[in-house]
Amino acid sequence: MPDNIAGHPSVKNHSSRTGLKPSEMLLDRSYHHAAMKRLPDSWKRGRPDIVHFALMEALSTPLFLKGRLKVYVHTVNDKVITIADNLRVPKSYFRFEGLMVSLFRDRVIKSDEGAVLMELADGSFSSLVNDIGADKIVGLSTAGVQSSVHKVAGIAKGIDDCAFVIGGFPSGHFSEKVTKNLGPTYSISDFGLEAHVVIARILYECELLEEGVHHEGNE
Numbered sequence: 001m002p003d004n005i006a007g008h009p010s011v012k013n014h015s016s017r018t019g020l021k022p023s024e025m026l027l028d029r030s031y032h033h034a035a036m037k038r039l040p041d042s043w044k045r046g047r048p049d050i051v052h053f054a055l056m057e058a059l060s061t062p063l064f065l066k067g068r069l070k071v072y073v074h075t076v077n078d079k080v081i082t083i084a085d086n087l088r089v090p091k092s093y094f095r096f097e098g099l100m101v102s103l104f105r106d107r108v109i110k111s112d113e114g115a116v117l118m119e120l121a122d123g124s125f126s127s128l129v130n131d132i133g134a135d136k137i138v139g140l141s142t143a144g145v146q147s148s149v150h151k152v153a154g155i156a157k158g159i160d161d162c163a164f165v166i167g168g169f170p171s172g173h174f175s176e177k178v179t180k181n182l183g184p185t186y187s188i189s190d191f192g193l194e195a196h197v198v199i200a201r202i203l204y205e206c207e208l209l210e211e212g213v214h215h216e217g218n219e
């Protein structure tokens with residue numbers, strides 16, 4: 001919750017209903033729509049449900065379960081969430097929200113056995129990209145060059161690490177700070193798709209490539 005809207009009535013109401021301090025709450029357009037009018041880039045913010053869907057999709061894939069996929073979330077306020085290989089995201093949004101509130105408060109989530117499941121650190125998108133050290137950073141956007149999802153996933157073939165960057169926002173495009181770090185950027189459909197659909201398609205193609213499965217359109 002940004003400080004400058006913490007005193008807005010919609011935030012205060014939500015705070016007294018949930019018992020959370022505004023500083024502990026996730027910005028959520030479903031509750032804080034009126035307060036968000038004051039925020040810069042407000043149309044790109046306040047949708048933690050998009051991140052929930054995206055994580056559920058990515059972390060349920062065979063690619064992730066086999067340990068062949070690393071997942072990071074970079075936030076608008078330059079926080080980086082590192083997802084551990086053994087994280088299973090709660091299917092219930094209510095439980096996911098609780099987990100994220102704890103993560104932003106404690107900066108780490110551990111399992112009952114003490115294994116780190118999620119960590120929060122300060123970090124710009126550029127520093128995240130540097131830390132990952134991928135050979136290629138590929139952007140996915142409707143503003144990118146039209147291509148097939150098969151060809152885009154194929155970029156990962158024959159190199160050690162390839163990062164795919166997907167926007168976890170409802171509308172708008174990557175900021176300049178993100179765009180300057182991207183290599184090629186591709187659009188994989190004539191439609192503007194939901195982030196989780198793009199994730200599902202790219203990761204499925206990566207799985208097929210890994211298995212050496214050839215299908216129509218393969219080159």
Ligand SMILES: C[S@@+](CC[C@H](N)C(=O)[O-])C[C@H]1O[C@@H](n2cnc3c(N)ncnc32)[C@H](O)[C@@H]1O
Binds near residue numbers: 143189190194195
């Ligand atoms: C709901 S969209 C955000 C809207 C944005 N105007 C756009 O279409 O890129 C969420 C994310 O899904 C990905 N995405 C959506 N449609 C896409 C497409 N046709 N090709 C590639 N990526 C797409 C992008 O990473 C985008 O940031």
